[in-house]
Amino acid sequence: MSKQKWLWGIVVLLLIIASPGIMMRWNAEQSNNSYEIVIPYDEIQTVNKESDLTMDKILSSLKDAGLTTVSLEPLSLKEMEHQGLISTYNESELAAQLRFTPYKGAVDVNKGGYYISVPEDASYQQLIKDSIQPEEVQIGDESFYFLPSSNHRYDLKTPLGYDKLAMDMINKHDLSLIFKVENATNKVANEKIVKQLLELKDSSAGRLLGSGTEAIGFGQNSGNAMVEKLSKAGYYFYTIESNPLKGEDKIAKSTNYNMIRLHSINVNRETKLKLNASIDRTTRAVKERNIRSIFYHIKTKGNAEKNLAETIDYLTGVQKQMPNHFKSGTPELFDVVAVPTWVTALVLLAGILFTYLMSELVKWMPLRIAAVVFMSALAIGYFLLKSTIFLQAFALIIAVMAPTFAVIKAAKGSTRIASILVQYLKAVGISVIGIVIVIGLLNGNAFMTGFEAFKGVKLVYVVPIAGVLLFVMLELNRIVDQDLKKTLSNTVTLLNRDLKYWHVLLLIVVAGIGLFYISRTGNSGSVSNAELAFRQWLENILYVRPRTKEFLIGFPFFVLALYVMGINRKWGSILLVPGVIGFLSIVNTFTHLHIPVAVSALRTLYSVSLGFVVGLVFILIFKIGYRFISKAIA
Template structure:
């Protein structure tokens, strides 16, 4: 016992010494407090084209509401025609127009695109430089001509960014970002040339279009070209936007992220045209939650396309103003403006080494659950191998595996170590605090190891989230089973014999019924893990209410299920140990869940701490209520039993 106390002191001391790594993360996360709202320029044009408002009026109203940024996509000839910059005709259209003119005989009918020459000299130079058209004259009207089989540019091929639109946006005091998609090599090269030349203080970000980053390819040659594009954009001073959500990252985006040491802005996209349930209040709540809980600093809002254009503009303005109003009320430290890139999180190698050492000792302590000293040494040796492999091979996978082992075992050890039943609230509180403390030590090891810009930006992650939900429950279930059946209490041979007797028992119908119920509950539990499980409308409203009051919402599975049932388990075990142990199985959910909270490394560490604090405190209070309910039910059960036994 004395030896183990010293080991605990060493673990805690090592973690305290390694605190600078986590302090660096805290400082980096809290120093990036700007957010921006982005609206696409083509949707602004759509409003102007379908209303009595000019583009300048729309931009002015959006700016007054609080819009910070406008996104611009590269335009094709077709889109420049829609914007009124030029006109495009094919040979059939032009022949029809010339049919009743004196110049019809001068038209030779060559197949291709006939482009009217723009009035703006900048556009003329731009078109000649990019698409390199032939210049022809029909009658006294000059045209640019692109042969049909020119092999490079067609009516819908992106040719570049509208300089006039950029100047118009900037004249209203708005920032802009460029959007770019992967296309043919010559198109990509042209777009990258423009991106480099257009870089100034008003633009720093690039947001991708489609599933692939510009320049992405699978062949060796394509990969080389992609790396060259990434280098040019990086050297020009651009950062990249990463769209939040499952399967939203572009292929090739990670190459840019790593090349820039994760100079990435996380963005949430909300398209009211595609999401039937999305409205302004939901969009506002989603935006506030994103910046508070997921390090997201950019909100991309799409203007509604159907219906009255001016009403759709008013709806967008309402979203912008409501975001700012609610932000000032609930999270005033966040302010509108250009998003600030995270500073670099510095984690010295000696800090990582200390955390790994604390994890190795912590593993040895936790392995006391296994009575075999050989198995304890093997478990500890395995962790030593993982730590050594990380330093020798410099592969992140080894440190992720190390963290996964700690995360899976910590909740099991915390619950078992604190499973000393008592009917006294003071004793229950002591055991509760002990279990929480053990969990926090495991958490400190996990987040101490998985620390850096790659993790907070979401490109690197804790691996094995589902295992953290399954292994602890299975471990506690096994612990309860062993205690109920006394398997293993008499040594290996006795344990094997008892296991054989247990397996030889007759299965009854109620056994199958219980198995079906457990399986159903398990499936529901797994469906509810993560961020995308089914949630009722009423639950969503309750969640939002709690969030508005507490700043961040504690997890339901922690403060209403896991922690209260663990408290109840300790109380019932003080009366009937075997009966109370059943409640340890759902009780471990609270502890595995707080470990899981911190493994979502893109969530600010301060938010995870606050959420866990709420869960621990509220969970204990709810647990006391569960004890009271248990007492009442036990009283009436005993009373009913005496009544039934009375002759």
């Protein structure tokens, strides 16, 4: 016992000494409190075209409501035609139009390509000339640019460059500018876009948002050089949450993960999304997921002025609901979180000792030693090969074992509330040690921006439940013995017993609870409208809501399990199975490494506190029910 206390003390001491690593992440997250709301320029243009409102009026009203940034896509010939700036004809179309004019035969139909009317504004003329370098053709009094089919570098959809008149309009209203960049099919077009971006770089335009499915330069030999030029010029890139582009991970690594996390709200695709839900989603993304840019789409169907009014309501609603410590403006990059090697080494050592302590659940010493050797091998592998996969494997093992061990170690029943509280805090403490090891290892800008992640989230949901269920079965049947042969004999005896109907019924109930539980995990879990409303109410009051499965299911059942075990250990131990849900869930909360540490810590504090109180209510209900049943039987 004394040896164990010393080992626990060493684990805690190692984690305290290694705490500067986690504090670096904490400070980086807390100091990064600026966010922006972005609206695409083409959707603002649509409102202008479909209403009597001027661009100046629209941009002024949006800025007054809280708009900070406008995104601008590069023009293509197709987009210029869509805006009415030019007209394009292939050789057959133009020849057909000239058929009954004096210029019949002026178009060589055997020479394929596109004839492009010359735009009125000189800046658009220059854009076309600088990019596609067309032939100039005169047909009567009309001038055309000719893009031959033999020009494989450009077609109607190839990006040419950015609209300077649009940029002037955006700058006029003192709004920040994001350039959207897509990956052209050839490097020449990409290089010309990069050249223009380098010329346009200033304090109001320093961010690049990928468009399409590929990052600029993806699949091209000069791709890395393009990104390097843009990065050196002061540009930084966005990453769209849940929608990464091909090649984006390479950009992230080459720029030391200087990326801004962006969340898109598209009411044109999500047609059932209500205004309040959009506002809630925005504030939650900013405060809970390190999102610093919200890309909002104006509705394109229906009355344009009503759509603009709804957008203004959204912007003002976000300003009112966003917590005060977040400021609307230009998003900033995270400070560099470079965890020293010695910090990682101390956390790994703490994890190895923690593994040895947890392995006391296994009575066979060779297996305990093997567990420690395996964890040591992962640690050594990381330092030799510098591969994150070793840290991720190490963290996964800690994450699945910590809640399992916490529940089993603290499974000492009592009918005294003080004793129950001690065991409850012991289980929480063990889980917290596991959490600190996990976030201490998986730390840095790659994890904060979401390019690296904890691997094995589903295992954290399943393995602890299976582990505690196995413990309960062993506890109920007294299978485990210090002697391995005796343990095997007990197991064979259990397997030879007759199966009772109540065994099947219990299995069905457990399976039903399991299916319900799994259906609620992850981002696609099913939740009723009433529960959604309850969740939002909690969030409005508490800043972040505690998880329902923690404070209403897991922790209360664990508290009740300890009480019932004080009366009947076997029956009470069954309640440990739902009881472990609370502990595995708080570990899982911290494995979402793009969520700020402060948010996860506050959420866990709420869950642990409220969960114990609800657990006391469970005990009260149990006492009343127990007395009622006892009297009925008597």
